[in-house]
Amino acid sequence: MRFHLECRECSTPYLPQKVAICENCLAPLDVVYENVKIEKSELELREKNMWRYFELLPISSKKSIVNLGTGFTPLLKAEKISESLGVSLYLKNDTVNPTLSFKDRPAGVAVSKAVEFGDKAVCCVSTGNLAASVAAHASKAGIEAYVITPQNIEREKFTQIAAYSAHVIAVKGTYDDANRLAALASLELGWNVVNITSRPYYVEGSKTIAYEICEQLAWNVPDFVVVPCASGALLRSIHRGFKEFYEAGLIYSLPRLVGAQAAGCAPLVKAFYRGTTEIEPVKEPDTVAKSIAIGDPADGKYAIRSVLETDGCMEEADDREIVEAIRLLASKEGVFAEPAGGVTVAVTKKLVELGFIEKGSSVACCITGNGIKAQELVLEGFSPPVIEPDIKELARAVSGEVEELHAKS
Amino acid sequence: MPKVKLYGHIARYSSPELTVASRNVRELLEDLCKLSGSRLGELILDSQGKLREFIRIYVNQTDIRYLAGLETELSSDDVVTIMPALAGG
Numbered sequence: 001m002r003f004h005l006e007c008r009e010c011s012t013p014y015l016p017q018k019v020a021i022c023e024n025c026l027a028p029l030d031v032v033y034e035n036v037k038i039e040k041s042e043l044e045l046r047e048k049n050m051w052r053y054f055e056l057l058p059i060s061s062k063k064s065i066v067n068l069g070t071g072f073t074p075l076l077k078a079e080k081i082s083e084s085l086g087v088s089l090y091l092k093n094d095t096v097n098p099t100l101s102f103k104d105r106p107a108g109v110a111v112s113k114a115v116e117f118g119d120k121a122v123c124c125v126s127t128g129n130l131a132a133s134v135a136a137h138a139s140k141a142g143i144e145a146y147v148i149t150p151q152n153i154e155r156e157k158f159t160q161i162a163a164y165s166a167h168v169i170a171v172k173g174t175y176d177d178a179n180r181l182a183a184l185a186s187l188e189l190g191w192n193v194v195n196i197t198s199r200p201y202y203v204e205g206s207k208t209i210a211y212e213i214c215e216q217l218a219w220n221v222p223d224f225v226v227v228p229c230a231s232g233a234l235l236r237s238i239h240r241g242f243k244e245f246y247e248a249g250l251i252y253s254l255p256r257l258v259g260a261q262a263a264g265c266a267p268l269v270k271a272f273y274r275g276t277t278e279i280e281p282v283k284e285p286d287t288v289a290k291s292i293a294i295g296d297p298a299d300g301k302y303a304i305r306s307v308l309e310t311d312g313c314m315e316e317a318d319d320r321e322i323v324e325a326i327r328l329l330a331s332k333e334g335v336f337a338e339p340a341g342g343v344t345v346a347v348t349k350k351l352v353e354l355g356f357i358e359k360g361s362s363v364a365c366c367i368t369g370n371g372i373k374a375q376e377l378v379l380e381g382f383s384p385p386v387i388e389p390d391i392k393e394l395a396r397a398v399s400g401e402v403e404e405l406h407a408k409s
Numbered sequence: 410m411p412k413v414k415l416y417g418h419i420a421r422y423s424s425p426e427l428t429v430a431s432r433n434v435r436e437l438l439e440d441l442c443k444l445s446g447s448r449l450g451e452l453i454l455d456s457q458g459k460l461r462e463f464i465r466i467y468v469n470q471t472d473i474r475y476l477a478g479l480e481t482e483l484s485s486d487d488v489v490t491i492m493p494a495l496a497g498g
Binding site: 020021023025026027028125126175176177178179180182183184186187188193195196199230231232233281283294296297298299301 | 417418419452461463464465467472474475496497498
């Protein structure tokens with residue numbers, strides 16, 4: 001057996017079965033790997049997707065892998081923003097994963113694990129990105145997907161989920177209302193809700209972001225890694241990833257981690273500044289960053305611990321700052337991010353201005369989802385001139401006679 | 410009388426569904442412990458009588474943290490759900 005499960009609080013060990021919480025203290029379980037040995041030279045020869053890290057993923061047999069080609073996404077140097085901020089800014093561009101978000105990483109692991117468990121269907125509770133990813137992986141695996149979402153998620157996300165033929169259940173209420181329903185589906189109906197029932201396995205996928213950053217920086221780490229926080233699981237997983245590579249002797253230092261939240265739903269930031277890991281949940285999140293609008297963050301305490309352990313911090317950005325950052329990323333660096341990506345860039349900018357991120361530092365921002373999934377924000381006020389296919393009209397359009405031409409439409 | 414539903418590992422120490430004549434959530438938990446034994450109480454409340462972090466209690470569909478916490482009053486047709494804090498996200 002290459003790995004087992006262990007309680008995060010009381011260390012009770014468990015066999016690697018479909019179990020997510022400790023029966024003694026109800027705390028979450030983690031995967032613990034045994035005797036992992038990875039050589040840089042061997043790794044570098046492998047296929048460029050997240051499954052190159054198979055030894056550090058909780059799948060027993062390679063035959064179970066449901067592979068859409070996720071991972072090894074570009075780590076782009078953001079030249080122009082770097083210059084204006086006075087730092088070396090890198091963008092971990094997960095907008096180009098198969099379903100356009102980082103969620104392909106945890107969903108890939110969770111659906112592969114479901115295949116290993118012999119499940120004929122999987123479920124998830126999601127603000128949209130995970131739903132699309134689980135649906136796509138389930139299609140590839142030939143099993144059914146049931147996704148539970150809050151009803152107010154972006155239209156584009158419903159379109160994507162529907163294309164993969166998943167069964168969609170939209171819930172009146174917030175993400176946390178949907179989560180409670182999904183938890184009951186897991187407990188009462190025995191459904192495999194991948195981010196609840198199979199959570200110890202599911203969260204492991206996200207740490208491959210850390211592995212890839214190390215490899216892409218020639219086995220170095222940036223001074224800071226900025227991660228959007230919803231449940232807090234992504235930040236904690238990325239921390240785990242860096243620690244595992246450090247303990248394996250593949251890297252020689254750890255980055256400082258920054259958790260970024262939207263001001264309209266920032267329970268981790270609030271707790272961090274109160275100097276506690278006790279989270280006060282947000283009943284009604286109110287932010288354009290819907291993909292990270294989780295008011296009751298399950299891994300919140302652990303994300304704050306990761307930030308403290310690495311001498312990092314938590315910070316928030318308001319909706320205006322988020323939209324500005326989305327436009328900045330798209331217009332200066334050619335990367336169209338959804339609001340969660342805007343949050344990380346906005347928070348980076350703020351922390352540089354505050355001096356927490358020192359000038360000259362290297363910073364990797366996690367751009368976790370594609371802007372095409374949240375188009376409304378960018379399209380607001382967008383009204384292009386409509387002209388006849390005539391070269392003179394084109395000249396007038398580019399010279400700014402927009403209103404007159406627009407009136408013809 | 411309020412109806413109580415228990416889920417997951419919590420239900421191992423009690424009947425999964427029962428009715429208790431309690432005026433608020435704290436009293437309900439005390440009544441449950443009297444009926445089902447101290448292990449259930451230890452699982453739900455810490456030694457200071459605070460709700461443990463991995464437990465969620467809902468009155469009807471609302472988390473008691475958004476109501477009056479353990480002092481949330483109960484009426485006869487309320488349904489109280491006690492379950493592990495199962496994470497999503």
